[in-house]
Amino acid sequence: MIAFENAAYSYGGGELLSEISLRLAPGSFHFLTGPSGSGKSTFLKLCYGELMPTAGRLTLFDREVRALSRDDIALTRRRIGVVHQDCQFLDHLPLAANVALPLTVAGRAAPAADLSDLLGWVGLGQLADALPPSLSGGERQRAALARAIIMGPDVILADEPTGNLDWDLSLRLLTLLVELNRMGKTILIATHDLNLIRQAKSQLAARVLRISKRRIQLAGADL
Amino acid sequence: MAAIQQGLPLMAMTSDRQADRVVPPSGASAWLTSFTAGAMTFLAVFALALSLASGRLATRWAEALDHTATIRISAPADQLPLQTKAVLEVLKTTPGIAAARAETPEEQRKLLEPWFGPDLPLDDLPLPQLIEVTEGLDGYDAEGLKQRLSAEAPGAVLDDHTRWRRPMAEAAQRLRLLGYLSIALIGAAMAAMITLAANAALSANAQVIKVLRLVGARDSYIARAFVRRFTLRAVTGSLIGAILGTIGVALLPAQDVAGGFLTGLGFTGFGWLLPLALPVLAAFVAFAATRTAAFRTLRRLT
Numbered sequence: 042m043i044a045f046e047n048a049a050y051s052y053g054g055g056e057l058l059s060e061i062s063l064r065l066a067p068g069s070f071h072f073l074t075g076p077s078g079s080g081k082s083t084f085l086k087l088c089y090g091e092l093m094p095t096a097g098r099l100t101l102f103d104r105e106v107r108a109l110s111r112d113d114i115a116l117t118r119r120r121i122g123v124v125h126q127d128c129q130f131l132d133h134l135p136l137a138a139n140v141a142l143p144l145t146v147a148g149r150a151a152p153a154a155d156l157s158d159l160l161g162w163v164g165l166g167q168l169a170d171a172l173p174p175s176l177s178g179g180e181r182q183r184a185a186l187a188r189a190i191i192m193g194p195d196v197i198l199a200d201e202p203t204g205n206l207d208w209d210l211s212l213r214l215l216t217l218l219v220e221l222n223r224m225g226k227t228i229l230i231a232t233h234d235l236n237l238i239r240q241a242k243s244q245l246a247a248r249v250l251r252i253s254k255r256r257i258q259l260a261g262a263d264l
Numbered sequence: 265m266a267a268i269q270q271g272l273p274l275m276a277m278t279s280d281r282q283a284d285r286v287v288p289p290s291g292a293s294a295w296l297t298s299f300t301a302g303a304m305t306f307l308a309v310f311a312l313a314l315s316l317a318s319g320r321l322a323t324r325w326a327e328a329l330d331h332t333a334t335i336r337i338s339a340p341a342d343q344l345p346l347q348t349k350a351v352l353e354v355l356k357t358t359p360g361i362a363a364a365r366a367e368t369p370e371e372q373r374k375l376l377e378p379w380f381g382p383d384l385p386l387d388d389l390p391l392p393q394l395i396e397v398t399e400g401l402d403g404y405d406a407e408g409l410k411q412r413l414s415a416e417a418p419g420a421v422l423d424d425h426t427r428w429r430r431p432m433a434e435a436a437q438r439l440r441l442l443g444y445l446s447i448a449l450i451g452a453a454m455a456a457m458i459t460l461a462a463n464a465a466l467s468a469n470a471q472v473i474k475v476l477r478l479v480g481a482r483d484s485y486i487a488r489a490f491v492r493r494f495t496l497r498a499v500t501g502s503l504i505g506a507i508l509g510t511i512g513v514a515l516l517p518a519q520d521v522a523g524g525f526l527t528g529l530g531f532t533g534f535g536w537l538l539p540l541a542l543p544v545l546a547a548f549v550a551f552a553a554t555r556t557a558a559f560r561t562l563r564r565l566t
């Protein structure tokens with residue numbers, strides 16, 4: 042679904058990421074770790090077309106990303122649900138409208154029952170009318186996950202989704218992601234929370250990618 | 265223009281309200297856009313009235329100078345018929361003169377009636393004889409004719425209308441052109457101001473636009489939210505401006521001692537509906553300006 046071939050990315054200075062060759066197979070579950078500033082968020086941005094590789098090839102759903110038009114990129118993003126590090130809500134719209142936003146911009150209606158089911162599933166049923174700035178960190182992360190999956194995407198990318206959650210909430214979010222993977226979704230989670238990774242590995246066959254020295258490698262079994 | 269091909273203003277206005285809500289309402293720029301469109305349209309109504317009035321004037325004057333002149337013969341009564349005959353002879357042999365005709369006493373009486381009443385004892389007055397001259401398509405040599413007339417009939421004076429009417433007709437035409445130019449400039453100024461307002465709204469909503477792109481919105485969807493809003497505002501303002509401007513024109517005094525031009529500064533018949541075309545024009549201007557601004561902003565984003 043997402044395949045890098047000897048790709049690299051640079052913000053203008055030296056290369057931040059080099060010689061990336063990897064593919065996310067359908068139904069796989071990956072973690073991406075690495076120190077802060079190593080390029081985890083940058084890698085995810087490449088995966089949903091916010092950034093273009095500065096060298097090498099990147100194919101999204103079998104299409105070279107640089108050959109995609111702006112409209113193609115918009116359509117591709119409808120197949121990739123992203124939980125952004127800073128959530129990225131529209132602060133003037135209530136939570137339910139924010140969660141339904143991908144449907145709205147695609148010109149589709151969100152059936153009220155489905156929407157409240159979804160909000161119930163992430164435990165936000167009571168907060169449908171709340172404005173995003175009034176939510177706690179954990180509530181925002183769960184709302185972001187709800188928005189990421191509302192289009193029924195094939196791939197879900199999450200950038201430090203448990204970054205400001207306590208352990209109980211982190212576990213709850215992880216459980217949701219594991220559930221989604223069992224439903225067949227391809228999942229990639231950027232995190233430096235090793236406990237979270239261990240917890241996940243006890244539940245399913247998750248693979249761990251690690252960024253070190255600008256390269257992305259599969260981590261050993263020691264994690 | 266690509267902007268027009270991709271959707272008419274009307275479609276921008278009727279498309280879904282959902283797209284509208286995803287962009288937060290913006291107070292000041294909204295009302296500035298309406299005000300600008302209103303003020304500009306108000307001015308455009310007067311420019312339009314000016315153009316139409318000077319157009320009518322130019323036509324009227326151009327028709328009048330369509331090729332007539334008058335020769336006035338003042339001479340003692342006993343010489344008048346002789347000189348008249350001489351003048352008609354001269355005219356017959358002047359190249360460029362299509363026809364010449366001495367006015368009958370009846371016609372002369374009619375001309376004078378408004379000033380002196382119907383009981384004018386025409387025969388007792390030393391009235392000049394008038395000769396109506398119709399020139400051919402190519403015109404004639406007025407200077408040459410004058411010289412020949414002064415030789416053949418010393419009492420004859422050529423009153424060449426074209427001489428003072430041509431500059432008037434030209435001035436009127438120039439005025440009409442200026443009026444249309446003003447409308448074009450007003451339109452361009454409106455486009456510029458709406459572009460500024462749209463750019464302000466776009467950069468104030470940069471974060472909103474980014475989020476919309478991230479969740480898979482196409483450029484046309486995002487642009488539509490802004491285009492729809494600005495087009496509606498411009499049309500509303502413009503409609504008010506057009507109505508006020510038309511009322512202003514209608515209230516111009518109808519009677520004017522100076523006569524002519526100033527009293528003619530209005531619309532006639534269906535012309536009163538013409539100011540209503542201005543809001544339509546404003547809609548196109550706002551549509552094109554906002555759409556261009558939106559796509560320019562969007563292209564900088566991934």
Ligand SMILES: Nc1ncnc2c1ncn2[C@@H]1O[C@H](COP(=O)(O)OP(=O)(O)O)[C@@H](O)[C@H]1O
Nearest residue numbers: 052053057075076077078079080081082083084
């Ligand atoms: N827009 C940008 N322009 C220039 N440098 C950037 C930009 N975004 C991130 N960086 C730099 O790239 C590096 C990696 O950032 P990031 O991908 O956010 O790392 P991580 O998510 O692993 O913490 C950092 O050094 C950061 O300063």
Ligand SMILES: [Mg+2]
Nearest residue numbers: 081082126200
């Ligand atoms: Mg990051």
